[in-house]
Amino acid sequence: MAELNPTLLMVYAGLFGAVLGSFLNVVIHRLPRQLEAETQAWLREQTGQPRLETKPYNLAWPASHCPQCERPLPWFHNLPVLSWLALRGRSACCNTPIAKRYPLVEGLMALLTMGLVQRFGVGPEAGALIMLTGFLLALGAIDAEWQLLPDPLTLPLLWLGLLGAMAGLTPAPTVESAVLGAALGYLSLWSLYWGHRLLTKREGMGYGDFKLLAAGGAWLGWMALPQVALLAAASGLVFALTAKLRGRLAPQEPLPFGPFLATAIWLTAFFGVR
Numbered sequence: 001m002a003e004l005n006p007t008l009l010m011v012y013a014g015l016f017g018a019v020l021g022s023f024l025n026v027v028i029h030r031l032p033r034q035l036e037a038e039t040q041a042w043l044r045e046q047t048g049q050p051r052l053e054t055k056p057y058n059l060a061w062p063a064s065h066c067p068q069c070e071r072p073l074p075w076f077h078n079l080p081v082l083s084w085l086a087l088r089g090r091s092a093c094c095n096t097p098i099a100k101r102y103p104l105v106e107g108l109m110a111l112l113t114m115g116l117v118q119r120f121g122v123g124p125e126a127g128a129l130i131m132l133t134g135f136l137l138a139l140g141a142i143d144a145e146w147q148l149l150p151d152p153l154t155l156p157l158l159w160l161g162l163l164g165a166m167a168g169l170t171p172a173p174t175v176e177s178a179v180l181g182a183a184l185g186y187l188s189l190w191s192l193y194w195g196h197r198l199l200t201k202r203e204g205m206g207y208g209d210f211k212l213l214a215a216g217g218a219w220l221g222w223m224a225l226p227q228v229a230l231l232a233a234a235s236g237l238v239f240a241l242t243a244k245l246r247g248r249l250a251p252q253e254p255l256p257f258g259p260f261l262a263t264a265i266w267l268t269a270f271f272g273v274r
């Protein structure tokens with residue numbers, strides 16, 4: 001294979017990352033709504049209410065449309081980052097503000113993909129880590145907005161980590177370390193949760209957090225767990241204190257832990273255990 005110009009390689013990596021980020025935005029927008037609709041349908045069935053005739057709604061249907069007026073988007077208003085900037089953050093059809101999350105997720109995914117290709121080169125290892133990055137970004141964004149880490153994301157991420165360890169493509173040093181990492185990651189937060197709950201009668205975390213740390217342990221190996229937990233707890237604490245000091249966080253407002261866990265897992269995957 002001919003040697004690729006390093007600058008051109010970074011441009012390709014950035015474009016690839018932006019396109020992935022654009023797909024992540026679809027997942028981030030649709031998956032929680034889809035799960036909520038399924039729960040509502042299940043509740044109606046349990047209570048014997050008639051089924052609602054709703055349109056199917058999933059990751060592939062309907063095509064990209066304005067969430068406000070539901071008009072379909074032309075392809076040139078659907079370009080990562082560029083369209084948001086060109087439209088100045090408002091939809092062309094009805095002038096509705098478009099969430100900053102769209103360009104943020106696309107831009108961040110582009111940057112992280114460039115960083116991974118720079119550090120790990122082009123190959124299956126970088127490919128695996130780009131996949132990990134996509135899952136973590138989607139999980140962090142969904143948890144920040146919905147206080148929810150959906151099983152359809154955390155569980156595949158966990159077994160992809162175990163399979164990746166078998167193929168030798170993940171940072172976990174051995175398959176044994178990955179299996180232990182998954183079990184200990186889950187158990188550590190589970191025991192913390194029950195300890196905290198028995199002592200204070202309050203819930204500090206959710207089961208999604210246990211599954212996410214289990215997935216992190218599967219990808220990184222059990223020896224990375226203390227670093228991940230410490231990084232996540234410290235950054236979460238700093239964030240909560242700053243938000244409180246600036247009056248941005250109400251006293252009983254719960255702070256989702258997922259974004260901090262996701263960040264800590266990513267940093268440890270990228271820089272290794274220090």
Ligand SMILES: [Zn+2]
Binds near residue numbers: 091
């Ligand atoms: Zn519109």
